[in-house]
Amino acid sequence: MDLVPVLARWLHFLAGIMWVGLLYYFNFVQVPALKAAGADGTAAGITRHVAPRALLYFRWSAVVTWLAGAALLGGNFVPAFTLAKGFAGIGIGAWLGTIMLFNVWAVIWPNQQKVLGMKPASDEEKNRARRVALLTSRINMMLSMPMLFFMAGGLTHKAALGL
Amino acid sequence: MKNPLDSIWGTIVSGLVLTVVLYLAVKNLLG
Numbered sequence: 001m002d003l004v005p006v007l008a009r010w011l012h013f014l015a016g017i018m019w020v021g022l023l024y025y026f027n028f029v030q031v032p033a034l035k036a037a038g039a040d041g042t043a044a045g046i047t048r049h050v051a052p053r054a055l056l057y058f059r060w061s062a063v064v065t066w067l068a069g070a071a072l073l074g075g076n077f078v079p080a081f082t083l084a085k086g087f088a089g090i091g092i093g094a095w096l097g098t099i100m101l102f103n104v105w106a107v108i109w110p111n112q113q114k115v116l117g118m119k120p121a122s123d124e125e126k127n128r129a130r131r132v133a134l135l136t137s138r139i140n141m142m143l144s145m146p147m148l149f150f151m152a153g154g155l156t157h158k159a160a161l162g163l
Numbered sequence: 164m165k166n167p168l169d170s171i172w173g174t175i176v177s178g179l180v181l182t183v184v185l186y187l188a189v190k191n192l193l194g
Contacts, residue, residue, distance in 0.1 A: 088189045088193035089189055135168055141174050142178040143178070144178070145181065146178065146182040149182050150189075162190065
């Protein structure tokens, strides 16, 4: 049915904007804000009320983005992920998005649970979890740049770059 | 050596470099 790819593309964009938007919020806004808030003793408001909500939408929008992307690829799913001829560009984008999804659920979220006190952890474990979560979030921010370059290619990239 | 991912600008530069590297790989090796 022709409507499936239309809806999948729409949902992929909506959820993707929420996911990457929150990723950029964490890196550009929340991390420096927490540093400043820690200095004047106001960090609790962010860690208790803002960060858990942001993380909730962050991790689930990542899942919706990936599933909608898979639906959008449809029969091109295997050619994309095997980087078949003509599918290398979108395939690289799909692989980068998949690595980012893995990082969200397997690394960032478990470590943030320790940092935010949702899971028991010693101060030493919390410090280590904070470092791992920050670096993985930065890795995802770095990966988002080529991911979007390849995902959002289309006719402009074909005309100018031959992709 | 300092980890480039410790700063926002280091992360952005790393992302740009990775984009160019992957573009060249797709264009020349996989295209």
